[in-house]
Amino acid sequence: MTVFLSFIVTLLLGAPMALVSAVPNVTVTPIGRGCSAYPNWYPSPESDTTGGFRFRADQADNSSINGLYSSVRYFPGSNGLRSGNIVITPNTMGATPGFCCVNGVIEDLYLTTAPAVTTIYFSASLYDAQLTYLEDGGKVETYAHEIGGVRQDGVFIGAGNVTTWGFKYQPASASEPDYIEMRLLGPNSSDPTTGKPLRDGEFKGFLKVEGL
Ligand SMILES: *[C@@H]1O[C@H](CO)[C@@H](O)[C@H](O)[C@H]1NC(C)=O
Ligand SMILES: *[C@@H]1O[C@H](CO)[C@@H](O)[C@H](O)[C@H]1NC(C)=O
Ligand SMILES: *[C@@H]1O[C@H](CO)[C@@H](O)[C@H](O)[C@H]1NC(C)=O
Numbered sequence: 001m002t003v004f005l006s007f008i009v010t011l012l013l014g015a016p017m018a019l020v021s022a023v024p025n026v027t028v029t030p031i032g033r034g035c036s037a038y039p040n041w042y043p044s045p046e047s048d049t050t051g052g053f054r055f056r057a058d059q060a061d062n063s064s065i066n067g068l069y070s071s072v073r074y075f076p077g078s079n080g081l082r083s084g085n086i087v088i089t090p091n092t093m094g095a096t097p098g099f100c101c102v103n104g105v106i107e108d109l110y111l112t113t114a115p116a117v118t119t120i121y122f123s124a125s126l127y128d129a130q131l132t133y134l135e136d137g138g139k140v141e142t143y144a145h146e147i148g149g150v151r152q153d154g155v156f157i158g159a160g161n162v163t164t165w166g167f168k169y170q171p172a173s174a175s176e177p178d179y180i181e182m183r184l185l186g187p188n189s190s191d192p193t194t195g196k197p198l199r200d201g202e203f204k205g206f207l208k209v210e211g212l
């Protein structure tokens with residue numbers, strides 16, 4: 001009996017480890033020039049602009065974050081500039097209204113209080129490639145996913161042909177509600193000291209862009 005029970009326990013405890021990762025093995029193809037692959041693109045000879053969109057976590061290994069929307073953590077920066085980074089929020093009310101694309105660069109659609117930097121780039125740190133204000137670690141790019149030659153629904157966000165992100169749940173603190181941090185798992189995103197590809201508590205997923 002004891003042996004049988006411990007066998008069951010082993011099965012139960014072992015089960016999550018045996019599960020195939022929810023993040024599928026996709027073929028990534030760059031799509032669009034400048035802003036053209038974003039939702040609500042307004043093509044015109046003079047401008048390369050879109051209407052509003054936001055980001056959603058997609059096909060993540062922690063399925064409870066799938067479909068959750070982007071939000072922004074703003075910080076007072078030097079010279080009165082506001083810095084910040086884009087995260088995913090479990091709180092529907094905290095979701096940011098949106099972003100747009102202007103000449104191939106993502107901008108905060110609603111941050112109008114001057115002085116403010118509204119453009120969004122990757123962080124300059126490869127180990128911490130979050131989407132940030134006041135930094136320029138490279139432009140955000142748009143991609144299509146294919147599985148077995150079949151185009152998957154949606155437009156995915158990444159850079160350098162990488163669209164897999166590391167997400168990490170950050171519990172609420174005294175000054176801020178809980179949020180899910182995200183960084184692109186590009187080249188040199190592994191821990192520089194341990195060489196581990198993911199941080200403790202971090203899980204993989206994609207970031208989809210959705211029109212408002
Ligand atoms: C993912 O797909 C690529 C190309 O089809 C293949 O080389 C690779 O072995 C696959 N990886 C896994 C983990 O299935
Ligand atoms: C998964 O995400 C939820 C938030 O949607 C969070 O409460 C939970 O702690 C996360 N689990 C892990 C293992 O990160
Ligand atoms: C990304 O993939 C495309 C083919 O889909 C290739 O032409 C391009 O050189 C790749 N870019 C990088 C940075 O690897």
Ligand SMILES: *[C@@H]1O[C@H](CO)[C@@H](O)[C@H](O)[C@H]1NC(C)=O
Pocket residue numbers: 126187188
């Ligand atoms: C990644 O790190 C290796 C050494 O760890 C270095 O040689 C390489 O230049 C780095 N790549 C980039 C893109 O910085």
